[in-house]
Amino acid sequence: MKELLDNLNDSQKEAVLFNDGPSLIIAGAGSGKTRVLTYKIATLLKSGLPPWSIMALTFTNKAAREMKERIAQLVDPASAARLWMGTFHSVFLRILRSEASRLGYPSNFTIYDTTDSKNLIKSIIKDMDLDDKVYKVNHVQGRISSAKNDLISPEAYAANSEIQIEDVRSKRPLIKEIYLRYTERCKLASAMDFDDILLMTNILFRDFPDVLASYQDRFNFILVDEYQDTNFSQYLIVKKLSDKQHHICVVGDDSQSIYSFRGANIENILNFRNTYPESRLFKLEQNYRSTQIIVEAANSLIAKNKSQIRKHVFSKNDKGSRIPVLIAYSDLEEGFMVANKIVEMRLTSLDNLNDFAILYRTNAQSRIFEESLRKRNLLYRVYGGLSFYQRKEIKDVVAYLRLLLNPDDEEAFKRIVNYPPRGIGETTQQKLIAAANAHKTGISNIVEHPLQYEVQLNSGTVKKLETFQALIQKFRQQIFEKNVYEIAEQLLRESGIINDVSQDTSSETISRKENLQELLSGMNEFVNSRLEEGNEAVFLNDYLSEISLLTDQDEEKSAEGDRITLMTIHAAKGLEFKNVFVVGLEEDIFPSAYSLDSERALEEERRLLYVAMTRAERTCLLSYAKSRFRNGQINFTKPSRFLGDLDQKLLDIPSESSAMANTGTCSWDEERSGRFGTSLFGHKSDHSVSERSGSYGNPFAGARLGEQSTGRAGSKTGNSTNRQRQSTTGLTANPLSVKSRTLSASSDKSPVKLPSASRPSTVTNQSATIQNYQDLSVGQHILHERFGKGEIMTIEGKGPDCTINVQFEHSGSRKLLLKFARFSLLD
DNA sequence: GACGACGACCTTTTT
């Protein structure tokens, strides 16, 4: 016990040792939060508390697994295994399975994942004859999900005037009806969605006080990690469970609350002390991870947020060096700069590729970095995106398995009743489901006795259904006789899936086959490891329960050697890397365009950057591009306002790039000022500020004001066509793009002749097309809007049809058609 | 009912 505590600093020790009542541990980034949690649990175990009386709730399965491992080392593996430790969803799913009957569910109920939910909502919208352009699935699903997280039933939803006003105002008054039907359909299908797991737990505890009491007695101690990311539903579960013994300890950092989009409520942590007035507060403020400069910079950023718990995170590590800001002309160049920087850093250090992470706001941003890293022969690994279990072929097999276990699983049924094709199409499915709904019964009754329920089917269809049923029944009889692997393997063959996948041999189907193979071996592994753990038998239900809550986050495939990590910032939470690139620091990306209309959302974006920066141990680098290819066109971007929030003293902004900026894009500010006069904007243009700022001042402050006050109103309306045009010309310059050629034909008419006179002052106009073709010569240096700096290698043809070959510094060599190419001359 | 072509819309973030 004593040795245990020797590894902790004073404030950590205090937090670990206080177990007499509720406590809140505010743990700054890198302050050893996990350590405190594990040591606390270890201490509790060593003091004699049985492991099954401790509930520890984490945010991801991975976090739970890691903590278990550490506790296994600190105490012993057997105790660690018996802890009730896991995500909210997995822990309460376990409880729900054993109490399901009280809620009117069979214990083998299905978990609908988000795709299932959306599909169901989609079909309800269709059933109701609503316009799916107005009732967008994502929106409706979001409304329902937040209602559930706020514990608002369909009835309460309909009765809540505030909600109703909102829905009516957004022209979607019938969401209440969709919600109601959705709930009924889930019930008929014996299915719960993710939110239901928490909602149903609350209902269970509300309606069955005896059940609640038994769990209150059972769990002596409840710990919650990442408390800042809990939602109301989770808050209430924890509150109720701990109401008797008051042994609750929550750990979190309000500065790292980044999940409000899925209902997380930062108020939970901010108000903890009101909820538990007798609680103790502990603060862990020493950051052991990062350099002083990184910590200070992150502090300077987060200080711009209004709502937070006061704390002072500090580091006693090396001071470190200032935070480099990489400025690129285009998204493409940003990729090259980052890749080059990594190469450069590895020349002067012994860092492995594992020591580097590229963190971005959205998954879509990964591609460019993948390309640039590939070109540099740097190995990398992309996290996120489509999880293994979300792939079509995998979901198909899983749907079969789900249907075996739960015959009423409507979404699984729809998915596979006609896959592989067996002549039971849309129409038949519709009839079956309509009948199920009409009779308020599960789909299995209808499928087994279509004629009794007066479903109008021709005899051929009935036959086909019977054949399908026979197949399912055959396997269903085996689910508690054979293990998952055996069942799935046989099922793949007999259902015709293997056949279907093997039919054509395009490269895509090959990988589908491989995926199926991987699924099978995963099942095999699952069975074996469960047997090793001492389980007597491992069946389908165990497997499905396990994977229903699994995400790719939890895939532990990271053993594959030395690679650079690419992931979203959300995915990076809780991780640390020696060197971190935070990329795409541009308005509308980071902060996201969706966050701009609310201060709350904006603060969350700021916290997101805080999280990103504090992942770094030694070096944190920030980057942005001045133009970005998005949704099929080039957009000009503004540096993120967050760059301006950071303490400028701590940033390292290359003077060269601000000099380059003057010749390039920034000239549009001169133009703008020239035409309209500075007074209109009431501030200096970006670059004139940044010019001064080499050593002092805030180069981004101007940018921020600028984009807010001038609005890009002008460019949004009148000039948007110009922008599009520009994107086509941009593409034309790209020899790889075939499509663009056809596009450029249509825009041919105007842009060529427009140059100076008739065009309004826009970005487009600035690094304008070159009119005096004779000015060009081989060897001339140019600055291209998208490709950056380059040198002209050859010139071919004359006049507007002249093409030049340019060797770009970071974008390779490209052929540019002069009349379209947008660049300015250097030298 | 299956398949292929075309067009719309898209992008936060995930248990």
Add this chain to the structure above:
DNA sequence: GGTCGTCGTC
């Protein structure tokens, strides 16, 4: 640029 859904044809 990529995916998903719709529409038209066989």
